[in-house]
Amino acid sequence: MRMFNSKKGIALFLAGAVLFTACGGRTRNMETDTPKETAEQVMNAIKELDLKTFNAYTDNYEGVCWSFFGFPVEKEYKVFQELLKPHIYENKWYKEKHRFAEKVVENLTWEIGEVQEEKGGKKASIELTLTNKDMAEAMENYTMWVVEDAVRDAGIGAVSIVKNISLTVNECDDDLIRFIDETEHKWTEEVTVTAVKDEGVWKLKLTEEFINAFMGNIDSQEYEGSLDQRIDEYIDMLMEEIVE
Numbered sequence: 387m388r389m390f391n392s393k394k395g396i397a398l399f400l401a402g403a404v405l406f407t408a409c410g411g412r413t414r415n416m417e418t419d420t421p422k423e424t425a426e427q428v429m430n431a432i433k434e435l436d437l438k439t440f441n442a443y444t445d446n447y448e449g450v451c452w453s454f455f456g457f458p459v460e461k462e463y464k465v466f467q468e469l470l471k472p473h474i475y476e477n478k479w480y481k482e483k484h485r486f487a488e489k490v491v492e493n494l495t496w497e498i499g500e501v502q503e504e505k506g507g508k509k510a511s512i513e514l515t516l517t518n519k520d521m522a523e524a525m526e527n528y529t530m531w532v533v534e535d536a537v538r539d540a541g542i543g544a545v546s547i548v549k550n551i552s553l554t555v556n557e558c559d560d561d562l563i564r565f566i567d568e569t570e571h572k573w574t575e576e577v578t579v580t581a582v583k584d585e586g587v588w589k590l591k592l593t594e595e596f597i598n599a600f601m602g603n604i605d606s607q608e609y610e611g612s613l614d615q616r617i618d619e620y621i622d623m624l625m626e627e628i629v630e
Contacts (some may be wrong), residue, residue: 407480418443419582421510422501424588429496429514432600435487444590445582464592482559489563493572494600510581512590514599519566520573521602528565575599 418424424443431439441447441463448462499513577599582593592597598605 418588420501421503421512421588422498424581425498425501425512425579425590427497427512428493428590429600433491433494435484435491443588444592446592465597469543486563489566490521490601490604491518492604494602496600499576508583510588511581512581513576514596515576516577517572517574517600518562518600519601520571521569521572521604523571524562524566524569525604527569528562531561531565573603575603 419426428443429442431437431443446463446465449466495517497515498514499514501510503510575595575598577596577597579593579595580587582591583589594605
């Protein structure tokens with residue numbers, strides 16, 4: 387018995403929760419004359435949630451969204467879109483996202499491996515090894531806890547009510563942070579990142595693989611399948627108890 391409408395609905399929803407908030411201040415004053423120095427700059431910016439620096443040395447910025455009347459509405463980014471929107475003050479929503487972001491990058495570490503520049507010095511490939519807590523495991527355990535809690539409160543009827551777990555999950559709450567804290571397993575991924583020299587500045591290309599890597603494998607296909615199986619087994623167990 388399935389509780390979800392789409393195969394990737396849960397993972398994509400929870401991955402969308404990881405929208406780090408930008409810290410104030412100027413871009414870090416650090417050498418970025420080489421692809422390796424730029425990679426170090428970018429990784430430090432992620433770790434410190436310094437999105438101004440992150441945007442300066444990546445291709446995160448995609449363009450401007452225009453209104454029907456031809457006025458610019460907001461800037462568009464590959465990642466961190468929601469929290470890169472202008473805000474007048476740090477409201478509760480903003481602070482919750484910031485707290486969650488801090489937790490996601492708290493255990494992020496990296497190693498920069500071989501760097502190969504192509505002929506002409508305008509493009510380079512950088513080997514990165516990224517290690518973080520296994521966010522897929524934390525998300526799976528948290529979501530399963532939410533499902534079990536919903537069934538305990540509403541009975542087996544909750545199975546037909548909770549068609550989309552994203553309606554129940556609060557991606558920034560204390561319980562999710564607790565599950566991240568309790569996760570002991572780490573996840574390591576080796577990725578090759580492309581750097582391109584744009585107007586004299588090296589910038590890293592953001593791919594889905596790179597983004598998922600520094601987010602601790604939060605958008606894992608294995609997580610989706612494992613969670614579906616655990617929910618099926620849990621509902622089957624409840625049905626057997628009812629029959630007995």
